[in-house]
Amino acid sequence: MALVEVPAATIGMPPLEDVKPFEEAPSVVITPCDPWPRPYFLENGLRRVAPYHYTYNTYCKERWRGRELLDIFSSEFRDRPLEYYKDAIERGAVVVNGKPVPTPNQIVKNGDVISHTLHRHEPPVTALPISVLHEDDDMIVINKPSGVPVHPAGRYNFNSVVEIMRAERGHSWNPLPCNRLDRLTSGVMFIGKNPKAAEKLSMQIQKRTVRKEYIARVRGEFPDKEVVCDMPILQISPKLGLNRVRANGKAARTVFKKLAYYPPAAKPVAEATTSDGAVHEAAPMPADEGYTIVRCLPVTGRTHQLRVHLQYLGHPIANDPIYANQRVWGSNLGANDGDGSQDTDEDIITRLSRMGKSEVADAVAYHDELVDEYNKKKAEKMSGELCDVCQTPLYTDPGQQELSLWLHSLRYEDAGGSWSYISPLPSWALPPDGVDGPTEVGGMDALVQVVKDENPEIA
Numbered sequence: 001m002a003l004v005e006v007p008a009a010t011i012g013m014p015p016l017e018d019v020k021p022f023e024e025a026p027s028v029v030i031t032p033c034d035p036w037p038r039p040y041f042l043e044n045g046l047r048r049v050a051p052y053h054y055t056y057n058t059y060c061k062e063r064w065r066g067r068e069l070l071d072i073f074s075s076e077f078r079d080r081p082l083e084y085y086k087d088a089i090e091r092g093a094v095v096v097n098g099k100p101v102p103t104p105n106q107i108v109k110n111g112d113v114i115s116h117t118l119h120r121h122e123p124p125v126t127a128l129p130i131s132v133l134h135e136d137d138d139m140i141v142i143n144k145p146s147g148v149p150v151h152p153a154g155r156y157n158f159n160s161v162v163e164i165m166r167a168e169r170g171h172s173w174n175p176l177p178c179n180r181l182d183r184l185t186s187g188v189m190f191i192g193k194n195p196k197a198a199e200k201l202s203m204q205i206q207k208r209t210v211r212k213e214y215i216a217r218v219r220g221e222f223p224d225k226e227v228v229c230d231m232p233i234l235q236i237s238p239k240l241g242l243n244r245v246r247a248n249g250k251a252a253r254t255v256f257k258k259l260a261y262y263p264p265a266a267k268p269v270a271e272a273t274t275s276d277g278a279v280h281e282a283a284p285m286p287a288d289e290g291y292t293i294v295r296c297l298p299v300t301g302r303t304h305q306l307r308v309h310l311q312y313l314g315h316p317i318a319n320d321p322i323y324a325n326q327r328v329w330g331s332n333l334g335a336n337d338g339d340g341s342q343d344t345d346e347d348i349i350t351r352l353s354r355m356g357k358s359e360v361a362d363a364v365a366y367h368d369e370l371v372d373e374y375n376k377k378k379a380e381k382m383s384g385e386l387c388d389v390c391q392t393p394l395y396t397d398p399g400q401q402e403l404s405l406w407l408h409s410l411r412y413e414d415a416g417g418s419w420s421y422i423s424p425l426p427s428w429a430l431p432p433d434g435v436d437g438p439t440e441v442g443g444m445d446a447l448v449q450v451v452k453d454e455n456p457e458i459a
Contacts, residue, residue, distance in 0.1 A: 034054075035052050036171055037167060038163065038164075038167040039052055039158070040158070040164075040167065042127045045126070045127050046124035046125065046126065046127055046397065047124060047125050047126065047127045047159060048122075048124045049120075049122040049124075049158045049159055051119055051120060051121050051389065053117060053119055053120070054117070054118065054120045054157070055115055055116065055117040055118075056115065056116045056117075056118075057113060057115050058113070058114055059111070059112070059113055060108050060109065060110055060111065060112040060113075060114065062110075064076075064108050065108065065109065065110050066107060066108070066109075067107070067108055068104070068105045068106065068108075069089060069096070069101060069104055069105070069106045069107075069108055069114070070082075070086055070089060070105060072114075073085040073089075073094070073116075079155070080392065084392070085104075086104050088116065088118070089101060089104040089106075090104065093116065093117050093118065094114070094115070094116045094117075095114075095115050096108065096112050096113070096114055096115075097112055097113050098113070098115065118390065119387065119390035119392065120157065121155075121387065121392055121395075122155060122156060122157055122158060123155050123156065123159065123395065123398060124159070124398065125145075125147050125148045125156075125159045125403065126146065126147050126148065126403050129145070130142050130143070130144060130145065130148075130161060130164060130165060131143045133188065133421055133423060137193065138192065138193055138194060138196075138197035139178075139190055139191070139192055139193060139197055140175075140190070140191040140193065141188065141189070141190055141191075141412075141421045142161075142165075142188075142189050142190075142191060143186070143187060143188060143189075143423045143424075144161055144185075144186055144187060144188075144189045144409075146184055146186035146403060146404040146408075147183060147184060147398075147402070147403035148160065148161055148164070148183065149161070149183040150162065150177050150181060150183075151177070156183075161175075161177070161189070161191075162175050162177065165191065175191045175192075176191065176192035176193070176194075176195065176198035177189065177190070177191055177192075177198075178190040178191070178192050178198050178201045178202045178205065179201075179202075179205055179412075181409055182405070184321075184403075184404060184405035185405055185407050185408070185409060186404075186407075186408045186409065186426060187214070187408040187409025187410060188409045188410065188411065188412050188421055188422070188423050189409070190412070204414070207457070208300075208455070208457050208458060209414065209415045209416070209457050209458065210412055210413070210414060210415065211411075211412070211413050211414075211415055211444055211448065211458050212297070212298055212411070212412055213295060213296065213297055213410045213411040213412075213441075213444055213447070214297075214298065214306055214407060214408060214409055214410055215259070215293060215294070215295060215296070215407075215410045215425065215426070215429050215441070216294045216296055216306060216310060216317050216406060216407045216408070217291055217292070217293055217294075217317065217318050217406035217428055217429060218291060218292050218294050218315040218316060218317055218406075219291060219315055219317075219318045219324065220289045220290070220291070220292065220314070221261045221289070221290060221292055222256070222261065222292040223258065224258055226255060226256070226257045226446065226447065226450045227255070227256040227257070227313065228253065228254070228255050228256075228450055228451060229253070229254045229256065229309040229312065229313060230251075230252070230253050231245040231252065231309065231338060232246060232247060232248070232249035232250055232251050232252055233245060233246070233249045233250055233302045233303075233304070233305060233308050233309075234248060234249030234250070235249075236345045236348070236349065237345075237352075240349065240352055240353065241303070241304070241322075242322065242348065242349065242352060243302070243303055243304045243308050244308065244334070244340070244345065244348070245308060245309075245312045245337075246339075246340075247338065251300065252302045252305050252309070253298075253299040253300050253451065253454075253455070254296060254297065254298050254299065254300075254305060254306060254309045255296070255297040255299065255447045255448075255450050255451055256294050256295065256296055256297075256309075256310070257294070257295045257297075257446060257447055258292055258293075258294055258295075259293040259294060259295050259429075260292070260293045260431070260437045260438050261290060261291075261292045261293075262290050262291055262292075262293075262431070262432060262435060263290040264289065265432060291318055292315065293429045293437075293438075294310070295410075295441060295447065296310075297444065297447040297448070297451075299451055299455050299458065304322075304323075306407060307320055307322070307407070310323075311323040311324070311329075311334050311335065312334065312335065312336065312337075312338065313335070314333075314336065316333055316334075317405060317406050318406055319401050319404065319405060319406050320405060320406075321355075321401075321402070321405075325352075325355070327355070328348060328351045328352050328355065329343065329348065330342070330343060334348075382394075382395060383396045404428075406426075406429075408423070408425075408426045408429065410422060410423060410425070410441065411441075411444070413444070415457065415458050415459065425439060425440060425441070
C-alpha cells in the first residue's frame with residue numbers, strides 16, 4: 001500500500017468550507033424630504049407645521065425576530081389603523097433593507113432595516129417664542145413655553161424646543177438640553193452649546209447641588225406654613241406615565257410654601273392677559289374654593305413628583321389632566337390615599353386608559369356640568385375629516401388647557417451661590433385683575449432652611 005504524505009496542519013481538522021464573501025450592511029432609505037427651512041407658519045396663536053413626508057428607519061428589534069411585518073406594525077405602531085399599514089406595505093411606503101416586500105406577511109429577521117415613509121401631521125403648539133434669559137459661549141438659559149416638548153417624540157418632531165431653536169440658529173447647530181421639562185411644563189431650561197459644558201451642568205444637577213424652584217397653581221387654600229412631603233412615589237403604569245404615592249416607591253421629598261391665595265371670583269370663567277397682550281381664557285374654577293399659588297422646592301427628582309405630592313396633600317394642580325381629573329380619581333382626587341384603599345391601582349389605570357380621543361382627556365378637574373361642557377368644547381379630538389394626501393384621520397386644534405399645565409420651572413441656582421437664573425412669573429400666577437397680590441417671589445432661604453439638616457447638599 002502506497003503511503004501519501006499529509007500536511008501536519010490538516011490532521012484532525014474538519015473539511016474546509018468556502019468563505020462567504022463580505023456582505024455590506026443593508027441600505028437604508030433616506031428621507032425623501034427633510035424640509036429646510038422648517039415648514040412653520042403661525043396662525044391663531046399657534047405654531048403649525050405644514051404636513052410633510054418623512055422616513056423612519058429602524059433595525060429589527062429582538063422581539064420582532066421571526067414575526068410578520070404587518071403584525072409588527074399593527075401591534076407596535078397603533079397610531080394608524082391596520083388598513084393603513086397593510087396598504088403602505090403593498091404600495092412600497094414600508095420597505096425592508098431598502099426594497100419592497102412581496103407580501104405584508106414578510107418574516108422579519110435579525111439585522112433587517114425597516115423603513116417607513118409617511119405623510120406627517122404634527123399637532124400645533126403655542127406660538128409664544130422661546131425667550132432667552134441668558135447666553136454665553138457655553139450655555140443658553142431659556143424660558144420654555146408650555147405645551148412644547150423638549151425633544152422630538154410621538155406626534156411631535158419639528159414642533160419641539162430642539163428643532164425650533166435649530167430652525168432659528170441654523171441646520172448644523174446642535175442644541176444639547178441639560179435638564180428636562182415635561183411638554184406641558186414651562187420655565188427655565190439649560191441648552192448646552194458644546195458637550196463639555198452640557199455634561200458639566202448635567203452632573204451638577206444629578207449631584208443635587210443645584211436648587212430648583214417651581215411655581216404651581218393648585219386647588220383650594222394651601223396651609224400657611226412650609227409643608228414638607230416625604231411620601232415615596234411609585235410608577236404604577238409606565239405606558240400611561242402614571243405615578244402614585246406608595247410605601248414601596250422611591251424616596252421623594254418636596255418643600256411647599258404658599259405664595260398667595262385667591263378666593264373664588266364672581267365670574268365663572270376668568271381671563272388672563274400675557275406679557276404680549278394676548279388674552280387667554282382660563283378654565284372655570286369651582287364656586288366655593290378658589291386657588292393658591294404655591295412655591296415648590298423638589299429636593300429629589302422623581303417623575304411627576306410635584307404633581308403627585310400636591311395631589312396627595314389634597315391640593316392638586318388645578319388644570320392637571322391626570323391628577324386633577326375627577327372621572328379618574330373621584331371627588332376626593334386621590335388625597336391621602338397612600339395605600340390605594342380608596343381606589344386601587346387597577347381602577348385608576350382602567351379609568352385613565354379610557355381617556356383618549358373618543359372620550360376627551362380633560363385638562364381640568366370635572367367640578368360640575370359647566371366645566372364638563374367647557375372641556376368638551378375646548379379639547380382636541382377627531383374632526384371626522386381625512387387628509388387628501390394620505391387619508392390619515394385629522395384632529396381639531398387643541399384647546400388652551402391642552403397646551404398648558406399650571407406648573408412652571410421658576411428658578412435654578414447653584415447652592416454655592418456662583419450663579420442663579422430666574423424667569424418672570426407666568427400670567428396664571430399673577431394676581432387677577434383688580435386684586436392685590438405678589439408679582440414676584442423672594443429668595444429660597446425659607447424653603448431650604450426647612451430641610452437643610454437632612455439635605456446639606458442644597459444648603
